[in-house]
Amino acid sequence: MDNVILKTVNISKEFSGIRVLDRINVEIEKGEIFGIIGENGAGKSTFVKILSGIYAPTEGQIFLEGKTVSIRDPISAKKLGITMIPQEFNLISDLNVYENVFLGIERSKRKLILDSKNMAKITQEVLEELEANISPYDKIQDLSVAEKQMVEVAKAMVHESKLLIMDEPTTVLTPKEIDILFNLMRKLKERGITTIYISHKLNEIKRICDRVMILRDGKQISVGPTEELNEHEMARRMVGRELSQIFPEKPIPEDEVVLEVEGLTNEDLFQDVSFDLKKKEILGFSGLVGAGRTELAEAIIGIRRIDEGIIRAWGKEVKIKSPEDALDQNIAYLSEDRQGIGILTNFDISQNVTLSSLKKYTKFLINSKKVKQNTEKYVNELNIKAASLRSQLEFFSGGNQQKVSLAKCLDTDPKILILDEPTRGIDVNAKREIYYIIRDLVKEGVSVILISSEMEEIIGLCNRVVVMKEGRITGILEGDHINEEEIMYYATGLKGAVQNA
Amino acid sequence: MPKRRFEYEKYGALFALAALFIISSFASPYFLQVQNILNILRQISYTGIIALGMTFVIISGGIDLSVGSMTALVGGVTIMTLNGAMSSLGEVQAIVLACVVAVLFGAALGAANGILVSKGGIAPFIVTLGTMSIFRSLTLYIGEAGEFRSNSYMYPELGMGRFLGVPIPVWVFIGMALLYSLILRKTRYGRYTCAVGSNEKVAKYSAIKTNLIKFMSYTLVGASVGVTAIFLSSRLNSISSTNAGNGYELDAIAAVIIGGTSLAGGSGAIWGTVIGAIILGIINNMLNMLGVSPYLQGTVKGLVIIGAVLIQRGRRNK
Numbered sequence: 001m002d003n004v005i006l007k008t009v010n011i012s013k014e015f016s017g018i019r020v021l022d023r024i025n026v027e028i029e030k031g032e033i034f035g036i037i038g039e040n041g042a043g044k045s046t047f048v049k050i051l052s053g054i055y056a057p058t059e060g061q062i063f064l065e066g067k068t069v070s071i072r073d074p075i076s077a078k079k080l081g082i083t084m085i086p087q088e089f090n091l092i093s094d095l096n097v098y099e100n101v102f103l104g105i106e107r108s109k110r111k112l113i114l115d116s117k118n119m120a121k122i123t124q125e126v127l128e129e130l131e132a133n134i135s136p137y138d139k140i141q142d143l144s145v146a147e148k149q150m151v152e153v154a155k156a157m158v159h160e161s162k163l164l165i166m167d168e169p170t171t172v173l174t175p176k177e178i179d180i181l182f183n184l185m186r187k188l189k190e191r192g193i194t195t196i197y198i199s200h201k202l203n204e205i206k207r208i209c210d211r212v213m214i215l216r217d218g219k220q221i222s223v224g225p226t227e228e229l230n231e232h233e234m235a236r237r238m239v240g241r242e243l244s245q246i247f248p249e250k251p252i253p254e255d256e257v258v259l260e261v262e263g264l265t266n267e268d269l270f271q272d273v274s275f276d277l278k279k280k281e282i283l284g285f286s287g288l289v290g291a292g293r294t295e296l297a298e299a300i301i302g303i304r305r306i307d308e309g310i311i312r313a314w315g316k317e318v319k320i321k322s323p324e325d326a327l328d329q330n331i332a333y334l335s336e337d338r339q340g341i342g343i344l345t346n347f348d349i350s351q352n353v354t355l356s357s358l359k360k361y362t363k364f365l366i367n368s369k370k371v372k373q374n375t376e377k378y379v380n381e382l383n384i385k386a387a388s389l390r391s392q393l394e395f396f397s398g399g400n401q402q403k404v405s406l407a408k409c410l411d412t413d414p415k416i417l418i419l420d421e422p423t424r425g426i427d428v429n430a431k432r433e434i435y436y437i438i439r440d441l442v443k444e445g446v447s448v449i450l451i452s453s454e455m456e457e458i459i460g461l462c463n464r465v466v467v468m469k470e471g472r473i474t475g476i477l478e479g480d481h482i483n484e485e486e487i488m489y490y491a492t493g494l495k496g497a498v499q500n501a
Numbered sequence: 502m503p504k505r506r507f508e509y510e511k512y513g514a515l516f517a518l519a520a521l522f523i524i525s526s527f528a529s530p531y532f533l534q535v536q537n538i539l540n541i542l543r544q545i546s547y548t549g550i551i552a553l554g555m556t557f558v559i560i561s562g563g564i565d566l567s568v569g570s571m572t573a574l575v576g577g578v579t580i581m582t583l584n585g586a587m588s589s590l591g592e593v594q595a596i597v598l599a600c601v602v603a604v605l606f607g608a609a610l611g612a613a614n615g616i617l618v619s620k621g622g623i624a625p626f627i628v629t630l631g632t633m634s635i636f637r638s639l640t641l642y643i644g645e646a647g648e649f650r651s652n653s654y655m656y657p658e659l660g661m662g663r664f665l666g667v668p669i670p671v672w673v674f675i676g677m678a679l680l681y682s683l684i685l686r687k688t689r690y691g692r693y694t695c696a697v698g699s700n701e702k703v704a705k706y707s708a709i710k711t712n713l714i715k716f717m718s719y720t721l722v723g724a725s726v727g728v729t730a731i732f733l734s735s736r737l738n739s740i741s742s743t744n745a746g747n748g749y750e751l752d753a754i755a756a757v758i759i760g761g762t763s764l765a766g767g768s769g770a771i772w773g774t775v776i777g778a779i780i781l782g783i784i785n786n787m788l789n790m791l792g793v794s795p796y797l798q799g800t801v802k803g804l805v806i807i808g809a810v811l812i813q814r815g816r817r818n819k
Contacts (some may be wrong), residue, residue: 299534303706333706341706342697346767354705356698358689365687408707 004031005194006051006163011060013218015395017468018387021046022218023060028163033195035183035209035226037202037425039238039399040163043218044198048165050197052084053077064163081162085152091140098136101155126154130184144290147174151441153184157193164188164437165196170204171425174288174453175488180207198428202231216240239429246432247460248439253281257418258447259317261300270294270471273309277416277447282438284462285451286487289394290359292471293451294336297323297418301326302334313416327356329330332414336421336451338398345394349386350375352393352404357411378407383433399430406434410441418449424459435461445486455484469493513812514761514776523713529790534631536662537786545782548752549775550729552557553674553681554722555753556612556774560685560697561718562766563618563625568726568753570636571610572746575730577640579603580649580740592655602726610636611723633750646740651738660736670732671721677728682771694718697765723734755802756781774819781805 006028013021028034036044040379049055051062053071062069064080071077084432091100091176107115123136132150149169156164163273170178181220185195185208199205205212205228214221214237219238229237236274259277264270277283285309298304300311302320310317313329320326326333329391353375354361358407361367362375373388382403386396393401409417419438423431438461442448452458458465465477467490475497477486489495525532551568558565561744582602586595610632617628644686662669685691693714696704704711729749762769784805788798 193695301706322710323706324710327708335706340700341702344696346699346769347696350619351692355709356691358692362689366689366692368687412708490703 003029004171004194005032005064006439007063007066009052009061009063011047011050011057013043013050013055014058020218021050021057022220024215024220026213026220027184028196028432030194031192032190032210033174033189033197033208034213035202035205036196036215037205037212037234037238038215042215042238042427044215045167045397046218048084048167048196048198051077053085054163056223061284062165078159081160082165082318083156083159083161083163084165084167085156086167088147089152089374091151093139093141095140095374096136096216097127097134097140097154098144099494100140100151101136101158103155105159109397122158123154126157129187130154130157130366131180146174146289149173149181150184154186157188161193163194163196165198167196167198167426168200170199170201172289172453177289202234205234206231209410214238216235231376234429238427246428246435247456248436250282250461250463251280251439251442253447253463255278258313259449260312260315262310262312264296264299264311265307266295266299266305267307269304269455270299270468273468273471273473275466276475277449278463279443279447280445281464282442282448282450282462284458284465284482285468286453286455286465287468287491289453290470291468291491293468295471296468297333297420297449297451300418301331310412313497323356327414330413330415331418332356332409332412332416334409334420334422336424338401338405338424343393343401343408346392348390348392349379349384349404350389353378353407353411356408357413360404374411375407378403378410399426402426402430402434404436414446416447416449418451418452421453422450423452423454423495431457455487458487459483467491467496469496503732514759514773514780517759518776518780518783522782525783525787526549526707531790539671541779541782541786542671542674543668544785545668545778546668547729547733548749548781549672549756549778550677550732551722551725552750552753552756552774552778553677554718554725556681556757556762556769556771557685557691557694557718558625558722559700559754559757559762560766560769561694561715561762562701563715563718564627564754564764565611565614565719565722566750567610567614567633567636568631568722569746569749569751571607571726572725572730572733572749573640573740573742574636574643575603575607575610575727576740576745577644577649577742578606578732579730580651580734580805581643584652587652587779590623592653596653598655600659600731603731603785604724607727607730608720608724611726612720613714613751614723615719618719619715621710633682640742640745644740646742649734649740649742651734653738656735657738658735660734664786673728673732677725678771678775685769685771690714690717695768699768750816751802751806752778752781755806757764758806758813763813764810776810779793 004027008026009023011021011024012019024047038044046055050057051075052363053074062071069080092157101123102119107119109115119188120136127134129149130153134147169181173181188195197209209226211224212226213223216238219395257276258279258281262274264273273296287293297302299306302322302325311320318329339345350371354371355492359370370387378384379386384400384403394402423434438448450462461481462482464489465482467475467487468478469491474493475490531537555565579599580601582601583595586598613630616628617623618625655683659669664672693709696709696712697711701711728746733745756777757774758764759780760773784801788801
């Protein structure tokens with residue numbers, strides 16, 4: 001086949017003697033959208049990291065357009081026309097859009113002076129083609145996550161990539177943005193650009209991918225046309241067994257109000273936010289990207305400024321000026337930004353788990369034995385998979401990192417737990433485990449605020465749902481009203497605007 | 502059993518020291534003499550003690566360029582205190598007082614750096630570049646660009662004296678290294694220092710008082726400078742306002758980096774710094790014994806530092 005753009009033969013990878021990828025053989029055709037699914041640690045990321053030159057394969061060969069190639073580093077991958085759009089973007093936030101798009105391949109007049117006008121014009125054209133409502137002169141730091149992703153795609157197009165790798169691109173997108181992204185991918189396909197698409201969301205794979213490869217424990221389980229598989233079958237092949245019910249039963253909250261927020265305002269981020277949280281309740285926060293949910297949570301734990309309004313914990317007004325104050329009130333926060341805020345990748349498990357709670361292990365010196373015992377407890381309870389307690393977190397899969405991050409919150413013995421996108425970027429099985437952990441915590445008396453962009457999660461777990469739009473609460477839903485349509489109405493402002501006036 | 506990947510990385514400095522030791526013992530018959538070894542240890546103890554504190558600063562993600570001038574300023578003030586106190590107190594009491602003043606004054610100067618870095622939010626490089634100039638200038642002004650001379654006959658015993666045949670500064674260096682190592686590995690402050698240097702945002706969200714941690718690191722290096730200032734001023738029974746402490750910042754930072762602590766912060770080890778200091782000491786010693794021009798020694802030192810950072814960078818890119 002001369003239509004094959006990429007072919008791998010027996011690609012394998014070992015880390016410290018552990019085989020994480022075992023003889024992967026694929027042939028990907030030009031213009032194809034090729035999906036890869038698998039649980040965390042199945043080897044998806046390792047595979048694409050090999051293709052993009054971040055890791056060298058332990059064995060095996062890669063053929064690009066029929067020729068054998070060695071992809072030594074990301075630069076040589078780029079030269080070969082392979083671009084990876086990572087989950088954490090490679091954009092320089094101080095520069096504007098076109099400067100980022102042309103980073104490294106700047107055009108200049110007479111080889112001396114940068115031709116800004118021309119670069120901005122080309123960028124504008126590409127952005128228009130992508131139907132992205134962004135100006136080439138916008139600063140990256142002012143863009144939303146979805147917009148940054150557009151810029152990454154535009155960058156890949158300007159760099160004339162032949163093969164685009166997208167690692168979990170939709171985790172941070174709203175449904176409408178996902179539609180736009182898929183349109184975009186179809187356009188790339190028309191242009192003959194090949195896309196490798198990694199996702200946990202089986203319905204998306206089904207929607208967009210021509211063929212799909214399923215990995216499990218580093219092994220290639222199957223490769224075939226997407227239309228021949230339904231989602232259920234994909235899930236079964238991923239885990240290697242039937243998935244039992246994903247959401248546990250909802251616990252019943254008590255009447256006692258543990259947290260009461262009244263008229264909370266930060267002039268730049270959110271306005272007049274009022275809600276209460278009951279004991280043993282799971283209170284969902286839904287909304288589109290940019291609705292101000294994370295910012296609200298950060299204000300509650302004392303990271304963001306509060307201009308007006310009061311917070312009461314167990315009926316008493318509290319002034320929380322820092323995360324330490326929040327912990328004093330037994331409020332813990334699990335960030336959506338795992339690697340940026342949640343964990344230290346160069347620390348080991350026990351150092352991470354005890355980072356917020358080190359006080360209870362210390363007189364003058366840290367009691368290593370107690371630290372070890374408690375960490376082992378979490379490793380067992382949360383089913384954290386690790387070679388040893390001393391392994392650094394950078395070598396962990398996303399799901400395991402998230403569990404460590406959660407363990408860190410739990411070790412502070414919180415009574416109120418704010419979970420911000422607790423299952424972002426992790427696989428079905430780990431998700432299910434985390435849902436059951438949340439359920440168990442609630443049973444023990446913890447109250448949970450759950451911020452999530454995953455509709456199913458909100459609907460499946462929460463007792464009540466607060467919907468926000470552009471920094472304001474547009475509705476609080478209960479019972480049968482917690483469904484996808486209703487939430488979307490409030491999130492987009494079709495309902496609830498009057499209520500707020 | 503899977504191999505631990507960073508084993509080599511961790512012990513790189515130790516291998517370098519072993520190699521250097523073997524080469525040196527062949528290169529010069531005098532090298533292995535006890536007197537020579539003790540001499541090397543005494544020489545490195547001055548900047549070595551500063552380097553112990555510097556390890557904390559660098560792990561926390563900062564740097565302190567002011568330690569050299571700070572040594573001179575603290576040394577000068579120590580001798581002035583000693584002379585002043587001797588008129589009203591006994592000599593021993595005056596020496597004790599001067600030592601206490603040295604450590605506290607050093608800590609205070611370090612604290613000033615720490616406040617500017619943490620509360621002021623100014624880059625450590627800029628803050629300590631500024632105070633480096635300020636401290637030196639104040640020393641020159643107070644000392645009228647000459648020497649601070651002590652009137653005590655007993656004071657030199659501290660810097661020149663020996664205990665069980667080993668110079669007192671060496672004992673103090675070893676003692677402080679053990680203490681600092683314990684602090685870094687086994688206390689909350691030590692753990693938090695690594696966390697702040699690794700990712701300040703994570704540290705902040707983990708309820709760590711990041712400003713306080715940074716402040717403490719600069720205060721700690723200041724106190725360490727105080728100890729060095731005592732030994733330096735006592736060895737010659739004087740402090741030169743123009744020369745004292747010149748280049749100490751370079752030696753201290755070099756020892757930390759050669760010892761394997763990442764300049765980017767986040768991780769490091771005290772024993773690495775000790776080895777780094779010894780490596781620098783041996784190189785100096787060998788260059789002297791082999792008759793290399795003293796003017797060229799700075800070149801060698803510079804190359805070693807750059808080489809150490811190059812090796813670090815190579816490892817990280819793998």
